[in-house]
Amino acid sequence: MVEPTTFVLFGATGDLAKRKIYPALYNLFLEEKLPAAFSLVGLGRRELSDEVFRANVEASLRQFSRRQPADAAKLNEFLRAFRYSVLDIGCKEDYEKLLRMIEQREQALDLTPNRMFYLSVGPEYFETIADNIQASGLGSANGWKRLVIEKPFGHDLQSARELNEKLSRAFEEHEIYRIDHYLGKPMVQKLEVLYQSNPVLQALWSNRHIANVQITASETVGVEARAGYYDHVGAVRDMFQNHMLQLLMMLASNLPYGSNSDTVRYKKKKVMEALEPLSKQDVHAHVVRGQYTAGTLQGKPVAGYTSEPGIGPDSMNDTFIAARLKIDDFFWRGVPFYIRTGKRMSEKATRIVIEFKEPAMQSSAVSHTGKTPNLLIFEINPVEGIILQLNTRDPQQQGEFKPIRVDFYEGNDNAPEAYESLIRDAMHGDPTFFAHWDEVELAWQWVQPILEAFQENLVPLHRYEAGTQGPAAAHAMLAEDGFRWWFDELSEKEEETIEGEQYAYHTNH
Ligand SMILES: NC(=O)C1=CN([C@@H]2O[C@H](COP(=O)(O)OP(=O)(O)OC[C@H]3O[C@@H](n4cnc5c(N)ncnc54)[C@H](OP(=O)(O)O)[C@@H]3O)[C@@H](O)[C@H]2O)C=CC1
Numbered sequence: 169m170v171e172p173t174t175f176v177l178f179g180a181t182g183d184l185a186k187r188k189i190y191p192a193l194y195n196l197f198l199e200e201k202l203p204a205a206f207s208l209v210g211l212g213r214r215e216l217s218d219e220v221f222r223a224n225v226e227a228s229l230r231q232f233s234r235r236q237p238a239d240a241a242k243l244n245e246f247l248r249a250f251r252y253s254v255l256d257i258g259c260k261e262d263y264e265k266l267l268r269m270i271e272q273r274e275q276a277l278d279l280t281p282n283r284m285f286y287l288s289v290g291p292e293y294f295e296t297i298a299d300n301i302q303a304s305g306l307g308s309a310n311g312w313k314r315l316v317i318e319k320p321f322g323h324d325l326q327s328a329r330e331l332n333e334k335l336s337r338a339f340e341e342h343e344i345y346r347i348d349h350y351l352g353k354p355m356v357q358k359l360e361v362l363y364q365s366n367p368v369l370q371a372l373w374s375n376r377h378i379a380n381v382q383i384t385a386s387e388t389v390g391v392e393a394r395a396g397y398y399d400h401v402g403a404v405r406d407m408f409q410n411h412m413l414q415l416l417m418m419l420a421s422n423l424p425y426g427s428n429s430d431t432v433r434y435k436k437k438k439v440m441e442a443l444e445p446l447s448k449q450d451v452h453a454h455v456v457r458g459q460y461t462a463g464t465l466q467g468k469p470v471a472g473y474t475s476e477p478g479i480g481p482d483s484m485n486d487t488f489i490a491a492r493l494k495i496d497d498f499f500w501r502g503v504p505f506y507i508r509t510g511k512r513m514s515e516k517a518t519r520i521v522i523e524f525k526e527p528a529m530q531s532s533a534v535s536h537t538g539k540t541p542n543l544l545i546f547e548i549n550p551v552e553g554i555i556l557q558l559n560t561r562d563p564q565q566q567g568e569f570k571p572i573r574v575d576f577y578e579g580n581d582n583a584p585e586a587y588e589s590l591i592r593d594a595m596h597g598d599p600t601f602f603a604h605w606d607e608v609e610l611a612w613q614w615v616q617p618i619l620e621a622f623q624e625n626l627v628p629l630h631r632y633e634a635g636t637q638g639p640a641a642a643h644a645m646l647a648e649d650g651f652r653w654w655f656d657e658l659s660e661k662e663e664e665t666i667e668g669e670q671y672a673y674h675t676n677h
């Protein structure tokens with residue numbers, strides 16, 4: 169049972185609300201996962217009547233919801249909860265007006281005053297909104313209050329700390345839900361269960377058996393219409409500091425059976441604390457910075473980053489980052505974690521590949537031609553699946569090994585979106601899949617030398633052609649350790665030679 173809730177949506181006329189929040193709420197409603205007593209107040213500067221607001225919400229469902237609103241009665245029942253109020257974030261009187269409106273609705277619907285403030289607005293507004301919520305009395309009713317905020321949470325370590333301090337004046341940590349939509353992806357949420365409920369995985373889940381871990385989030389899209397935002401953040405802030413490090417934490421935290429949200433947060437924090445820090449001078453040896461140039465994607469020519477609308481010809485912004493990380497703890501000491509993410513790469517895929525070690529002793533009487541390492545692959549996005557790569561004998565070529573893949577793909581094309589489970593969890597008061605401040609701070613702390621090294625140009629900016637798997641230097645980084653990125657569609661030529669060097673790939677580590 170979800171408690172009665174008033175959902176106060178700042179940025180109700182914006183892109184995120186239309187594309188993600190309304191469809192998520194609608195699907196939760198259809199699945200009877202919204203509170204029976206539910207009211208939503210949308211806020212923005214635009215003058216809209218309740219009717220126009222509801223019509224806009226309906227239009228967004230028609231465009232973006234995974235389930236079309238076919239049943240008019242159901243749709244009307246859903247939209248009945250929606251009201252709109254004009255609010256300028258900096259205007260104190262607007263919050264007083266909002267308070268009166270919410271109180272009236274709570275009275276009319278006999279709602280306990282539980283209020284969820286969802287900030288779907290730029291981060292520059294977070295502090296003002298939190299202060300005004302407190303000053304107006306919106307947050308001091310006789311129920312719970314929660315603050316849901318979107319990324320980015322700060323621009324670097326210092327700004328993140330400042331922001332957190334400001335939010336803490338109005339909301340306690342347990343009331344703040346920092347959304348990282350990667351934590352809402354079904355396969356990411358399943359990692360915990362897969363580990364806890366499969367002794368075979370538990371037995372293998374350590375430096376005894378694992379040679380390395382590779383986490384990739386490659387995108388085919390470029391900067392799109394987000395130049396103003398992206399050119400100041402780059403891949404390191406947009407994806408790496410948050411989504412990619414969250415994937416690392418979820419994978420490496422070895423959660424014991426029966427973990428609750430406190431254990432999850434504690435374990436994730438421990439992973440971050442055990443990450444070997446990089447010094448600014450060392451960044452170049454463990455981090456590859458890249459930027460896409462013109463190329464071909466799915467048969468079509470695409471522009472290079474510096475020719476994109478809104479991007480200057482001299483921009484040194486990173487559209488790709490790859491890094492080698494080491495976790496110095498009992499489980500993972502000696503296992504490199506390679507993380508990479510980039511725009512305009514050859515495929516849209518988020519996946520984790522776990523490469524297992526080879527047994528130390530091999531019989532010399534048996535040919536090992538064709539043998540590859542065992543791999544366990546978690547496909548996270550856009551397809552969801554688990555693949556195990558094993559070796560068997562090739563029946564045609566008696567003496568040779570042949571890799572086979574045992575795979576399971578989640579066939580549900582209509583799977584819930586990340587925002588559905590995250591909004592539901594926030595309404596339930598379950599913080600498990602939200603980013604705690606401790607993790608966010610540790611993530612910024614780890615990334616800070618990278619930000620500084622990029623800023624001071626201590627790391628070369630490697631160009632990579634759009635439609636490829638990123639700069640050659642990212643392949644060379646793994647080759648230095650005797651590994652390779654799995655699942656790259658490198659052409660044979662590229663595989664043989666990278667920047668004139670022989671690709672050092674061997675399977676016995
Ligand atoms: N869009 C996306 O896919 C994603 C967005 N995010 C984050 O979500 C947040 C919102 O992004 P997005 O929806 O794209 O942004 P938009 O620019 O599309 O929307 C911004 C919203 O903020 C409102 N707003 C702006 N200034 C004021 C003000 N002074 N007073 C009142 N309302 C104001 C606007 O309303 P009005 O114009 O009516 O005043 C509008 O509803 C950002 O933090 C973004 O980083 C995170 C992940 C993905």
Ligand SMILES: O=C1O[C@H](COP(=O)(O)O)[C@@H](O)[C@H](O)[C@H]1O
Binds near residue numbers: 385387406518549
């Ligand atoms: O947060 C962001 O994520 C998207 C990628 O998300 P995905 O769910 O499609 O993998 C990325 O394109 C965007 O730049 C970033 O802000």
